[in-house]
Amino acid sequence: MPYVLQSLLIILPPSLYAATMYMIYGRIVRLVNSPQASLVRPERVTKIFVTGDVLAFLLQLAGAGLMAKADSTSLGKDILLVGLFVQLGFFGFFLVIAIVFDRRMTSTGLHHAVPAYGRYTWRNLLYVLFAAAAIVIGRCIFRVIEFAQGQEGYIVTHEAFMYLFDTVPMFLVQCVFSVFHGGEVFPGPRAGKTDSFIQLYERP
Numbered sequence: 560m561p562y563v564l565q566s567l568l569i570i571l572p573p574s575l576y577a578a579t580m581y582m583i584y585g586r587i588v589r590l591v592n593s594p595q596a597s598l599v600r601p602e603r604v605t606k607i608f609v610t611g612d613v614l615a616f617l618l619q620l621a622g623a624g625l626m627a628k629a630d631s632t633s634l635g636k637d638i639l640l641v642g643l644f645v646q647l648g649f650f651g652f653f654l655v656i657a658i659v660f661d662r663r664m665t666s667t668g669l670h671h672a673v674p675a676y677g678r679y680t681w682r683n684l685l686y687v688l689f690a691a692a693a694i695v696i697g698r699c700i701f702r703v704i705e706f707a708q709g710q711e712g713y714i715v716t717h718e719a720f721m722y723l724f725d726t727v728p729m730f731l732v733q734c735v736f737s738v739f740h741g742g743e744v745f746p747g748p749r750a751g752k753t754d755s756f757i758q759l760y761e762r763p
Contacts, residue, residue, distance in 0.1 A: 563627040569725065570623055570639075570702070573695050574616040576732055577650065580688050581608040583741055584657055587681050587688075590745060596663040598656045611649035618642030632710065640706055647699045654692045661685055678743040687739045691732045698728045 581604055588594055588601040599607060622639025625631040661682075701724040705714040714720045 560627075563623065566626075567620065567623050569721075570619055571616060572729065573698060574612050574619070574646065576691065576695060576729075576736075577612045577646065577653075578609050579736070580691060581605055581612070581653065583684065584653070584660075584688060586741070586745060587685055588660065590681050591664065593664060593667075596667070597660045604656075608649055608653055611645060615642045615646035615649065618645060626710075636706055636709065640703060643699055643703050643706070647696060647703070650692055650696050650699065654689070654696070657685065657688055657692070661689075677745070679739055681744055684739055684741065684744045687735055691735055694728045694732050698725055701725060 585601040585604040588597050588604070594600050597604070619639050619642035622635045622637070622642055625635025625638060628635070701714075701720075705712065705720070708714055
């Protein structure tokens with residue numbers, strides 16, 4: 560059981576990072592007041608992608624739990640792989656939406672019309688999302704390959720791969736978001752403004 564719990568704590572956290580990224584993107588779109596530049600309207604971004612993220616989370620949780628049982632290891636592996644593919648699909652779609660949004664804002668010149676409320680601009684934070692999403696996608700691909708090889712695969716039996724392609728990427732994502740904090744971009748007390756996050760959220 561301790562090993563199962565350890566595995567869950569390693570496998571599942573990227574889903575929480577994903578939910579954070581989806582919510583930040585929606586707030587960026589509202590901040591620049593350009594919902595028409597997004598392929599998915601900001602009020603739907605969180606609903607669609609967080610729903611997909613929760614689905615991927617539950618599939619991975621169920622799969623990891625079944626893998627702990629000797630008589631259902633194969634089924635657990637298959638379910639966990641499905642969860643990883645669901646996560647990859649939603650992440651890939653999200654990255655496409657964010658890139659299209661950035662290009663549309665650049666082509667219209669609207670990116671120059673939004674003032675910097677804090678230490679960083681909204682575009683700095685958007686590029687952080689690009690980098691973080693790419694890192695998590697790479698990590699998910701690693702996990703797909705790992706579990707596809709099975710419990711006796713080369714990756715599973717060599718611990719260094721986990722540190723290099725899972726621990727290090729997730730540590731980098733955490734460091735990036737610690738430095739480029741949303742509080743340094745959006746209006747609010749941390750940025751020295753009086754606008755609240757609720758007001759920002761309610762902008763059309």
